[in-house]
Amino acid sequence: MSTDYSRGLRLAAAAVGADAVTLRETLSATNVHLTADPDIPGVLAALSVMVADLRRLPYQLTLDPTGGTAPIPDTVLTDLQTLVSGIDPDRPLRITAAPALCLHVHLGVQPPSGAAFSGAPDGHGVRLRHRGHAFPSLNAPGSGLGTVLTAATVTAEVFKRTTGLRPGTYGTAPTLDFCPVTLATEPGMMTDTLSEIRSTALVGAGAIGTGITLILGLMGTTGELTVVEPESFEPPNVTTYSIGTRHDADERVHKTQLVRRYLPRMDVTPIPHSAQDFIDAVDNGTAPWPRTVLGAVHSVEARHEIQRIHADLTLDGSTGGSAGTTLALHEAVPQGPCIRCYYPQPTVPVGPSAEQLLHEATGLPLQRIARGDELITDADLDGLSARHRAALLPHVGKPVCGVSNLMGLTTTDADDFQPSASFVAQQAACLVVGAMIARRTGHAAGPMRHVEYDARVGPWYDMTTPRRPRPTCTCQTDADLIARVRAHRRREPESPPSTPHGQVPAA
Incomplete structure (x- = not known):
């Protein structure tokens, strides 16, 4: 192949x-x-x-x-x-x-x-x-x-x-x-590094997550890292991720194990489940609560799950834009701005996803639909009802990701997944790791920042925006509840005093 x-x-x-x-x-x-x-x-x-x-x-x-x-x-x-x-x-x-x-x-x-x-x-x-x-x-x-x-x-x-x-x-x-640490045009002036990290979780081991993994490995970072990711490594990932081979894809190596293998100097705890499953395990006392979360997911819903971890500091990396070459960093704290401040809940009702509509129309399992770049084969017809076989048969030999459009199930470009090239995702990963160094060394002590630029252009002078909480966000309206949740996860009897906006609590 x-x-x-x-x-x-x-x-x-x-x-x-x-x-x-x-x-x-x-x-x-x-x-x-x-x-x-x-x-x-x-x-x-x-x-x-x-x-x-x-x-x-x-x-x-x-x-x-x-x-x-x-x-x-x-x-x-x-x-x-x-x-x-x-x-x-x-x-x-x-x-x-x-x-x-x-x-x-x-x-x-x-x-x-x-x-x-x-x-x-x-x-x-x-x-x-x-x-x-x-x-x-x-x-x-x-x-x-x-x-x-x-x-x-x-x-x-x-x-x-x-x-x-x-x-x-x-x-x-x-x-x-x-320099992605200072966000300035004189690299080499900041030399502090991440020799060791603890109480840190990487949520998402996709294009950006493997970029973060690559950086940590090359920096020789030691310590502890929890990796949360539900999926296995597959053939389309070989040309978009920063680690992993065709052999890994053929063997369907779980992405958490791929990260673990690449970071032999670190004590990596794999969580082969969703972020919500991880949250449940934290609340049950069967998984460690991280004080820092490195977010590397590709949907608003997944980012909202990350926010529900309520870590001291969340550093979210993203790629996207009209061409998929825009990359960004969102710094967030539970007192606000949180990740929901950057990605508010949609204000209009959202119907079934393209994946759900395709599942209902063809009978294809959702797990198979998730492998959107793979061509539909005769084997995919096995076990389907006569109605579903008839609906899917004309599309054998076509990528799964285009069938929703061809069947008239959506009015968009087939699905909401936008791939990223490894060199774009790596630049987003560099912003995330750079921010972690900046916040841990005290170089960045001001308000949380939103950093964004297009890889086709490169970083420039007007790419950084200080962010404040949205008054209607849950980080403001449910502040007392969030404080109690955080106290429970720290296993403390009382909630700590609130932290002023823009300051990161000590790890």
């Missing part, structure tokens, strides 16, 4: 305004050539992440191990080829000099003359320079956070150069300097 690129191509097609088939042909004919300066701290780690990100789209990939300031070690080359093979064995990483026609991309501060642009990690952040623009001196060795942000940012530049984006829909600035 060939690697499934459908979700990444779906995002790219939406961003470009083209059809996925044509875009796949364009990318498949594009060669991205890589060189790197291996003696710069963090560059080899960034190279590994970027090679994987690029392999999750159908480019041709080549690498010249002698094109930088020093040769890339053979052991690193072997690891890179193994990494690529785990994603798509039919599209290897070729070790060669630059082809005649290619987009040459460099990692490091001394790019060869043929490189179109180059990126380098500086502390927790990234510096990017297009051809003809020199790098300043780096302030600090690249951290795990900086390496992932560098790889994701440089991959975004490749995406902008190769997909045929319309003028005015992407950024063209020749230089970029950004």
Whole structure:
């Protein structure tokens, strides 16, 4: 079975305004050539992440191990080829000099003359320079956070150069300097890291959740982490998540176990259930109540479940927007603004979901409908009633996610799931981890923040908005009840005094 690129191509097609088939042909004919300066701290780690990100789209990939300031070690080359093979064995990483026609991309501060642009990690952040623009001196060795942000940012530049984006829909600035901890343009000045975390839960092990996992692993973080996720790893996830191979997808490895395997230095407690199930376990005393929650889910309903954990601090990452390339961070506290302040309950009645309507019309199980990018096969007809077989038969060979539209069950684009490319989700994950560092070190001591930008443009000066509670939100109207719930989960006899807006209680 060939690697499934459908979700990444779906995002790219939406961003470009083209059809996925044509875009796949364009990318498949594009060669991205890589060189790197291996003696710069963090560059080899960034190279590994970027090679994987690029392999999750159908480019041709080549690498010249002698094109930088020093040769890339053979052991690193072997690891890179193994990494690529785990994603798509039919599209290897070729070790060669630059082809005649290619987009040459460099990692490091001394790019060869043929490189179109180059990126380098500086502390927790990234510096990017297009051809003809020199790098300043780096302030600090690249951290795990900086390496992932560098790889994701440089991959975004490749995406902008190769997909045929319309003028005015992407950024063209020749230089970029950004730190996701300080949210400022001088990376490397903040060097505090997350050497250890405790009383923390990651809710959601999808595109953003695996991005957070990747960062924590590269930072060498130790301590304890609870991972809440009900689903297993499947073939479409291989090209959109930051960890996991085709073998993992074939074996349907549970996503919580995937995270656990990638974080061997941490004591990971897997919760293979929903956030509400986790809340029930916390209230029953069978699961630890987290003081910090890292949210990585993709629906409003799931975010409302996260808020009901009532942790001291919730850091929610998201991707979306009209093209799926917008990414955001929402900082929330139980005193407000909470996650519901960012995502209010709809004020109009909501009817059955597209998935429920499709289930009722065809008899397909909801678990099968959830695998929306997989084609309907004859096997899906087995066990259905004659009426349901007749309804589904004309759609054999088509993706599940498009059948609702084809059957006239919805007036939208089939379903409300919007895929994310790994380089977009990784940038959202960097904002989440950056905020965790900022809040734990006291760097960010002011009001809770909403941070948002488009990966096609990159971070800019007006992307951060301080947020206040909505007066009608439950965090304000039910404040006393929330305080009692939090006291119960801390196993305390009395509610603590309220905390002023914008301050995070001590962990």
